[in-house]
Amino acid sequence: MDERFGQRVGVVALHVVVISGALLTVAPIAFMIFSSFNTTTEIFTLPPWLPPAEWSFKNYETLLTKWPFPYWYINSIIYAGVVTVFVLFFCSLAGFAFAKYNFRAKNALFIILIGSTMIPFQLILIPLFILMSRIDWINHPASMIIPWMAPAFGIFLMRQYIQAVPSELMESARIHGASEFRIYARIIDPMVRTGLTTLAILTFLGSWNSYIWPLMVLRGNRVITLPVGIATMRSQATAAQVPYGEMMAAASMVSVPVILLFLMLQRYFISGLTIGAVKG
Amino acid sequence: MFQAAVARGREAREGGGFHQHRLAPYAFISPFYLLFGFFFLAPSLIALVLSLFRWDGINDPRFVFARNYGRLVSDKVFAQAATNTAVYAIASLFIVIPLALVLAVLLNAKSLRFSSVWRAMYFTPIVTSTVAITLVFQILYDRDVGLLNAPLIYLGLEPIHWLGDRSWVKVAIIILITWRSTGLLSIYFLAGLQSIPEELYEAASIDGASTLQKLFRITIPMLRPIILFVSIIVLLSSIQIFDEIQILTNGSGGPANASMSVVQYLYVRGFTRLRLGFASAVGTVLFATVFILSLIQLQWYGVFRKED
Numbered sequence: 001m002d003e004r005f006g007q008r009v010g011v012v013a014l015h016v017v018v019i020s021g022a023l024l025t026v027a028p029i030a031f032m033i034f035s036s037f038n039t040t041t042e043i044f045t046l047p048p049w050l051p052p053a054e055w056s057f058k059n060y061e062t063l064l065t066k067w068p069f070p071y072w073y074i075n076s077i078i079y080a081g082v083v084t085v086f087v088l089f090f091c092s093l094a095g096f097a098f099a100k101y102n103f104r105a106k107n108a109l110f111i112i113l114i115g116s117t118m119i120p121f122q123l124i125l126i127p128l129f130i131l132m133s134r135i136d137w138i139n140h141p142a143s144m145i146i147p148w149m150a151p152a153f154g155i156f157l158m159r160q161y162i163q164a165v166p167s168e169l170m171e172s173a174r175i176h177g178a179s180e181f182r183i184y185a186r187i188i189d190p191m192v193r194t195g196l197t198t199l200a201i202l203t204f205l206g207s208w209n210s211y212i213w214p215l216m217v218l219r220g221n222r223v224i225t226l227p228v229g230i231a232t233m234r235s236q237a238t239a240a241q242v243p244y245g246e247m248m249a250a251a252s253m254v255s256v257p258v259i260l261l262f263l264m265l266q267r268y269f270i271s272g273l274t275i276g277a278v279k280g
Numbered sequence: 281m282f283q284a285a286v287a288r289g290r291e292a293r294e295g296g297g298f299h300q301h302r303l304a305p306y307a308f309i310s311p312f313y314l315l316f317g318f319f320f321l322a323p324s325l326i327a328l329v330l331s332l333f334r335w336d337g338i339n340d341p342r343f344v345f346a347r348n349y350g351r352l353v354s355d356k357v358f359a360q361a362a363t364n365t366a367v368y369a370i371a372s373l374f375i376v377i378p379l380a381l382v383l384a385v386l387l388n389a390k391s392l393r394f395s396s397v398w399r400a401m402y403f404t405p406i407v408t409s410t411v412a413i414t415l416v417f418q419i420l421y422d423r424d425v426g427l428l429n430a431p432l433i434y435l436g437l438e439p440i441h442w443l444g445d446r447s448w449v450k451v452a453i454i455i456l457i458t459w460r461s462t463g464l465l466s467i468y469f470l471a472g473l474q475s476i477p478e479e480l481y482e483a484a485s486i487d488g489a490s491t492l493q494k495l496f497r498i499t500i501p502m503l504r505p506i507i508l509f510v511s512i513i514v515l516l517s518s519i520q521i522f523d524e525i526q527i528l529t530n531g532s533g534g535p536a537n538a539s540m541s542v543v544q545y546l547y548v549r550g551f552t553r554l555r556l557g558f559a560s561a562v563g564t565v566l567f568a569t570v571f572i573l574s575l576i577q578l579q580w581y582g583v584f585r586k587e588d
Contacts, residue, residue, distance in 0.1 A: 010491075011391045018386050022401035025463065029404060031427065032416045090311045097305035109309065116316050118574040119324050120520055122543050123563035126550045127323035127330060130337070147319035150312040180304035209409045211523045216551070227411035231527060234415060244419060251412035262407040263400055269407075273464070274471040 029255065036060070036249040059249035069250060071222040072229035076254075079144045079214075079225060080207035086149040087203045088196055094150065095158025096184050100167060116152045121212075129216055143217040144225075148207070154199050160275050161195030162188055198272035201265055205258060226254045324567070331561035336554045348561035358562070360537050361545040364450065368541065369518040371454040372461070377510060380462045384469030385499060399470075402463040410460070414527040417456050418443070421528075443529065446538035453539055456524055461517075465510050472506035473499070512577040519569060522547065542566060 036059055038052045063069045097103075098110060128147070137143040165188060173183050189196070214225045224232065230250045237243060262269060331348055335341035352358050386392065387399055405413070420427045421442035429439040442452045480498050489497065500507070522543040525533060533540025533548070540548075542562065550559030 014386060014389055014392060018392060018398050021383065022398045025459065026401050026404060028413060028416050028420065028459065029408065031420065032412070035416075035419070094309040094312050097308035101301075101305035103302070103305045106305075109313070112316075113312065114578060116320060118571050119320055120563075120566050120570045122520060122522075122546055123327050123560075123567040124320060124323035125546070125563065126556050126559055127326035128319060129551075130326075130556075131319070131323055147315060150315050152312070152316075155309075155312060174301075180301060180308075184308070205407055209407075209411075211411050212526075212547075227409055230409075230415065231411050234418075234527075235530065247415055248419075251409070251415055254409045254412045255407075258407045258409075259404050262404065266400060266403070270403075270467055270471075273467055 029259070032248050033252050033256065035245065036252045039245055059245040062243075063246045063249045067229070067233065067246070067250075068222050069229065072224060072226045073253070075223060076208055076226040079141070080204045083145050083148050083207045084200050084203045086145065087151060087154050088200055090150040091154030091199060092158045092162070092189060092192065092196060093184060094155040095162050096188050098155065098159045099162035100170060100188075113152050113155060125212075125216070132217055138217055139219050139223060144214060151203075154203065157199055157272060157275060158192065158195055161192040165191045194268065194271070197265070198268040201261070201269050202272050208258060226250070230254065327560045327563050330557050331564045333557040335557045337556050341557065344557070348558045351558065352561055352565065357537055357540070358545060361533070361540045361542045364538070364540055365519060365521065365542045367450055368453065368457065368521055369515055372457055372514045372518045373511060375454065376458050376461050376465060377507065377514060379458065380465035380510070381469050381500075381503070381507070383462060384466040384473055385495065387466065388470060388473045402466065404463070405460050406464045410523040411527055413460070414456065414524050417452070418528055421452050444535055446535060449529070449535065449539040453525060453528065456528065457518070457521070460524075461514070465514070468506055468510050469503060472503045476502045509577070512573055515573055516570060516577075519566065519573075
């Protein structure tokens, strides 16, 4: 009897700890969303984070009229979308080659691939920026897309998924005279939809949230991306008149869609993060 | 019959009629090597060379050999930035990792109901834009009206100057890091927990082991490889921390450089003050650090082991 009581206390305690931690984790996000429907003065009224007494869309209105917010949004969607399409193509193609072919210097090339992840972005920040200005890619969409089209981690990820596809399928396609590219397009790609979805999510998200690179290469109010735009709202304001309400509206519009996307596609996201991390 | 067909296919290939088969993999991997060579490898080499020069990006670069590095070593602000970065790394290692481990164990408990709901809540910070959420934290940290000081003000105590005090600003950043990465790291631990055989716990229960004993005697030892893996991820990402501090301190790394990280130092020297050679030297030092840590990580991955 006592033991069972102890167990029940343990279960209750477990739930209390887990749930309060979970609430604490989403609290800043809730604060952000609630604040976006509040005026700036109300955000700073104590207790500040409760749902607004009156839900007002004024911040959103101002955001759309006073700031080039729609441009930022469209820019971010285009950059992230285009990068994702290229990444899916190039990474699955290269992942296919590493998973299913034996070719000369394969091991050496693979070590270069993995080794490339050791170059911290900050090392090349300055020379890459200089390169961009030399080839006139500052403020050019190419700088946001072309260097990022074939990340090593994506190739590694796709290689892991493609390795699991039975090689016999390829062999029989070859006998029927399929070209290597056709094998990739018709047999491999449809078999690794999970991997492609995972890679798409991780890539889109990485591009959507990236800050330092677009901050450096994009100039001008209408060509920047969302994160840079929101940071600009903050840095352009005078200390006394930071448009907090509008900033929170913008922050909500950046975050809420990807959070919803994440909730729907969680399992892909998690498999992408853990693949390779747990050795089989 | 199928096997016979496969064998025939092999014959045909080895007969030399399949040049396409030989060349295809090179064609498939070439985009990566072209992009990597042009946009990453070449700039890296340029950075290494540039670190030996003095250059403002406008006038001709002047060769100064190792003087940039000499200056770096004696620069007080760099020492401060390196110390701060080390503080972030150590805090991440000793606060975030244990928290994430405990969180994973709790989320993995069989008696936990609606576990997928709580998991989803813990994982949301991973996908939230750093810029967006850092601006939220900036409001929460406000000295006079921020939510975090609300209880202190309510009790009539002195409010904390989160972003204006040399020590508290580091605490503020560590809280933000903890908020952002605990859920992410717990995903790795959760994946690791799945691989621990259930029988170990059953056997321990029969021997009358307590929950804590199971944690320290079974879970943690079994997760050791994952803990190492996660530690290196954490070290690598805290060494490269930039966005959070840049936004939270409005680009200053202040007060008085008390929160500045190494990358922010590089950014300011390189882009604000146009000391491109010097900033490249900072980048090279970062690279050396990351390189060594990555080697350890790759060793762990087993990438250098020859595949059979």
